[in-house]
Amino acid sequence: MRLLAGILPIALAxxxxxxxxxxxxxFSRGNSAYEAGRFDEAAEAYRxxxxxxxRDARVEYNLxxxxxxxxxxxxxxxxxxxxxxxxxxxxxVRTNLELVRSRCFDRVEEPEIAAPVRWVRAAQDRLGxxxxxxALLVLLWAACAWIVARAxxxxxxxxxxxxxxxALLAAGGAVGASWLSTRSRIEAPVAVVLESSIEVxxxxxxxxxxxxxxxxxxxxxIREERSGWLQVSLPNGLNGWVPASAVGxx
Amino acid sequence: xxxxxxxxxxxxxxxxxxxxxxELRAADDLRVRAWVEPGPTxxxxxxxxxxxxxxxxEVPDVSIDRLTGLTNLRVLSGPFxxxxxxxxxxxxxxxxxxSVILRYTLLAEGPGPAEIPSLEVRVGSRTMRxxxxxxxxxxxxxGAAAGPQRHPRAxxxxxxxxxxxxxxxxxxxxxxxxxxxxxxxxxVLLAAGGDVERFSWLDPPSLEGFWVEDVAVDPNAERxxxxxxxxxxxxxxxxxxxxVPTSAGDLEVASFTGQIQVRRSTGDLFEDFFLQGRGSIxxxxxxxxxxxxxxxxxxxxxxxxxxxxxxxRVRATLDRREARVDDAIGLRVSVEGxxxxxxxxxxxLDAPQDxxxxxxxxxxxxxxxxxxxxxxKTWEWVLVPLxxxxxxxxxxxxxxxxxxxxxxxxxxxEPGSLxxxxxxxxxxxxxxxxxxxxxxxKDIAFIKPLRGELSERGPGIHRRPVxxxxxxxxxxxxxxxxxxxxxxxxxxxxxxxxxxxxxxxxARRRLRAxxxxxxxxxxxxxxxxxxxxLVEYVADRFNRSPAGLTxxxxxxxxxxxxxxAPLRGRFRACLETCDFARFVPESRAxxxxxxxxxxxxxxVTALERSR
Numbered sequence: 001m002r003l004l005a006g007i008l009p010i011a012l013a014x015x016x017x018x019x020x021x022x023x024x025x026x027f028s029r030g031n032s033a034y035e036a037g038r039f040d041e042a043a044e045a046y047r048x049x050x051x052x053x054x055r056d057a058r059v060e061y062n063l064x065x066x067x068x069x070x071x072x073x074x075x076x077x078x079x080x081x082x083x084x085x086x087x088x089x090x091x092x093v094r095t096n097l098e099l100v101r102s103r104c105f106d107r108v109e110e111p112e113i114a115a116p117v118r119w120v121r122a123a124q125d126r127l128g129x130x131x132x133x134x135a136l137l138v139l140l141w142a143a144c145a146w147i148v149a150r151a152x153x154x155x156x157x158x159x160x161x162x163x164x165x166x167a168l169l170a171a172g173g174a175v176g177a178s179w180l181s182t183r184s185r186i187e188a189p190v191a192v193v194l195e196s197s198i199e200v201x202x203x204x205x206x207x208x209x210x211x212x213x214x215x216x217x218x219x220x221x222i223r224e225e226r227s228g229w230l231q232v233s234l235p236n237g238l239n240g241w242v243p244a245s246a247v248g249x250x
Numbered sequence: 251x252x253x254x255x256x257x258x259x260x261x262x263x264x265x266x267x268x269x270x271x272x273e274l275r276a277a278d279d280l281r282v283r284a285w286v287e288p289g290p291t292x293x294x295x296x297x298x299x300x301x302x303x304x305x306x307x308e309v310p311d312v313s314i315d316r317l318t319g320l321t322n323l324r325v326l327s328g329p330f331x332x333x334x335x336x337x338x339x340x341x342x343x344x345x346x347x348x349s350v351i352l353r354y355t356l357l358a359e360g361p362g363p364a365e366i367p368s369l370e371v372r373v374g375s376r377t378m379r380x381x382x383x384x385x386x387x388x389x390x391x392x393g394a395a396a397g398p399q400r401h402p403r404a405x406x407x408x409x410x411x412x413x414x415x416x417x418x419x420x421x422x423x424x425x426x427x428x429x430x431x432x433x434x435x436x437x438v439l440l441a442a443g444g445d446v447e448r449f450s451w452l453d454p455p456s457l458e459g460f461w462v463e464d465v466a467v468d469p470n471a472e473r474x475x476x477x478x479x480x481x482x483x484x485x486x487x488x489x490x491x492x493x494v495p496t497s498a499g500d501l502e503v504a505s506f507t508g509q510i511q512v513r514r515s516t517g518d519l520f521e522d523f524f525l526q527g528r529g530s531i532x533x534x535x536x537x538x539x540x541x542x543x544x545x546x547x548x549x550x551x552x553x554x555x556x557x558x559x560x561x562x563r564v565r566a567t568l569d570r571r572e573a574r575v576d577d578a579i580g581l582r583v584s585v586e587g588x589x590x591x592x593x594x595x596x597x598x599l600d601a602p603q604d605x606x607x608x609x610x611x612x613x614x615x616x617x618x619x620x621x622x623x624x625x626x627k628t629w630e631w632v633l634v635p636l637x638x639x640x641x642x643x644x645x646x647x648x649x650x651x652x653x654x655x656x657x658x659x660x661x662x663x664e665p666g667s668l669x670x671x672x673x674x675x676x677x678x679x680x681x682x683x684x685x686x687x688x689x690x691x692k693d694i695a696f697i698k699p700l701r702g703e704l705s706e707r708g709p710g711i712h713r714r715p716v717x718x719x720x721x722x723x724x725x726x727x728x729x730x731x732x733x734x735x736x737x738x739x740x741x742x743x744x745x746x747x748x749x750x751x752x753x754x755x756x757a758r759r760r761l762r763a764x765x766x767x768x769x770x771x772x773x774x775x776x777x778x779x780x781x782x783x784l785v786e787y788v789a790d791r792f793n794r795s796p797a798g799l800t801x802x803x804x805x806x807x808x809x810x811x812x813x814x815a816p817l818r819g820r821f822r823a824c825l826e827t828c829d830f831a832r833f834v835p836e837s838r839a840x841x842x843x844x845x846x847x848x849x850x851x852x853x854v855t856a857l858e859r860s861r
Binding site: 057066102150 | 695703717724739
């Protein structure tokens with residue numbers, strides 16, 4: 001029995017990232033290693049934190065920094081992208097992501113986006129999907145309360161009351177559309193090339209022709225998955241199939 | 251067992267014995283024999299047929315496991331099974347005969363004696379054996395003299411057909427080469443006097459000592475006419491390959507053997523139309539080709555020799571001419587030309603000190619056309635300038651061996667220069683005064699510290715149940731609130747309705763007041779309150795003034811709403827009791843008041859039910 005009691009903690013410690021430390025302690029240890037210039041050790045600590053199921057923008061961000069310092073551009077882009085999804089309004093995440101992308105080999109011509117659309121997207125990113133969801137909820141409650149209140153009032157619906165309701169509904173519609181748009185943008189399936197270069201093929205299999213070569217750090221939109229292969233596309237219209245093992249999903 | 255049972259048993263036994271005897275006789279009738287077509291003398295360039303026939307009145311399933319033990323022979327194809335049966339009238343009886351024939355196509359491996367051993371033939375459940383067949387193979391003469399044999403399955407109608415003339419020739423260019431120099435191999439099928447219907451290779455050689463690249467070929471589209479010995483031939487290219495010798499010495503391109511099925515016109519319109527002419531199969535072998543491969547000379551071999559042999563040119567381009575410090579710049583170097591670049595090393599790149607160079611990515615392609623192999627190989631480097639200023643890129647050099655000159659060559663190309671600015675826009679670009687503090691270079695922002703606990707949820711409040719509850723509650727409450735509001739407004743507008751809705755509540759409140767008076771033994775006041783509760787209930791319910799509500803009027807109002815006579819009677823009796831008790835002291839007993847109160851409550855409840 002004593003033997004079992006001794007073996008069990010060891011087995012559990014081997015199975016889980018580290019039972020002796022909490023995620024916060026491992027994160028702090030990673031930060032210390034990073035500050036001391038031991039970037040590989042820091043990256044491993046951040047990866048251990050993620051194995052706990054933590055979904056925190058700080059962990060993804062710091063792992064992106066550590067991966068960049070150790071020369072793994074693809075992994076760095078992947079974790080900065082994840083951090084951007086968890087904290088869309090964080091300016092450090094945006095700055096680092098932009099810089100790491102500038103170091104990647106592939107340059108993809110993206111279609112020009114009109115200035116108003118860029119502004120709206122920037123505002124959406126600053127707010128983030130959760131704040132927009134809460135705003136939508138507040139507007140929904142306000143509109144419902146206003147309708148009920150007018151039903152209880154003896155004078156009923158006056159023109160002013162109707163205008164207030166229209167304004168509430170319009171604001172709710174706008175916030176709701178913005179929320180859905182932000183969600184669809186942030187939750188769109190995207191993959192990042194992790195290997196130094198991969199061949200993008202015409203079909204899911206090695207026997208298909210190579211259409212083009214994608215290099216480490218390139219972001220690819222996922223369109224379909226089939227037996228270990230992903231159909232991906234680029235903003236310039238190019239598309240093809242890559243092995244799922246060669247990319248990381250954001 | 252009865253006598254009848256014995257008789258039936260005897261009949262069944264007789265039938266069984268008869269059946270077994272018939273089976274045995276049928277088996278005894280079976281004969282097996284084997285022969286070769288056209289005869290015991292064959293040549294080693296033409297296939298011939300081996301036929302194994304089983305004949306009898308009834309022939310069950312026939313099979314041969316495998317042709318083994320052949321001497322100086324190999325099997326090209328088979329077995330092909332055919333069956334036939336016939337009936338013959340002998341005297342007064344009709345006799346049936348059947349045969350099953352298995353046919354193989356064989357080829358002698360060389361001149362000399364050959365033998366087909368005794369074969370085991372499985373006929374139903376029996377195993378039968380054929381006689382061994384001895385054959386004499388003579389050296390075949392590809393072409394008209396030896397002549398291709400008839401198709402082994404063609405039958406008697408081919409016996410008089412003139413042989414078609416087919417040749418298979420292989421050619422290598424050049425036959426003397428340097429290590430790494432591409433050699434073009436082409437195998438051509440020449441046919442005269444018939445159309446080639448089918449062509450297939452028999453055991454193609456492995457071509458050891460060469461790196462082999464297949465070249466696409468379309469025999470029908472690329473066929474040409476040729477004349478050999480004054481006879482016109484149609485020439486079909488059936489194979490093209492580029493061979494690259496990987497070691498020095500005398501190498502051999504071994505013989506290729508192909509099986510050709512030729513069909514030729516007989517001149518008989520009927521036979522040509524219905525039987526598509528006459529067919530024959532021929533086997534042809536190319537002569538082996540000897541190739542002398544020379545080693546590359548050591549004299550004049552550059553230190554950065556790439557290993558490529560052929561004739562090449564190089565192109566080098568930068569993806570932009572201006573950049574900032576720490577930007578990634580692509581340098582693309584392409585080498586293309588005649589020869590193979592599969593194993594060629596990257597060109598020499600002497601990057602300046604203030605440029606960081608990452609490992610190149612490599613892509614390449616090989617194609618062959620018109621007897622030449624063309625290769626392209628591209629190396630893409632990522633360069634990161636570390637300091638501002640003009641970076642002059644030195645030429646990219648690629649050295650190779652030119653087999654036509656027998657010497658090493660070097661080609662070079664200058665990618666040009668690069669203007670590198672500081673990481674941040676310059677002062678002039680930003681419109682700030684000179685001397686302003688600027689960043690020397692760009693780098694990623696620093697890591698984030700730990701403040702508070704780490705989150706395990708991340709964003710996505712909409713995925714949480716509480717969010718859905720907060721959405722659902724106002725949507726569900728909305729119709730309820732609207733209905734309540736409307737109801738309230740309606741009561742406010744319709745006083746009669748409001749009184750009617752409040753009637754029961756008010757009556758019960760007055761009955762409770764009466765109960766309190768009963769507790770104080772105030773009988774007169776109690777009965778007055780009960781009577782008032784009943785009268786005002788009817789007045790409220792029918793939106794009437796209680797002042798002029800007599801017994802008769804109240805009875806009429808209740809009757810108008812369908813209240814049944816017994817209940818109306820109880821209502822009137824209760825009222826009369828109350829009026830009477832107010833003035834008759836003898837009836838003020840406490841138990842009497844409790845009965846009156848109970849009766850009044852039941853009446854109100856019953857009247858509410860009858861609404």
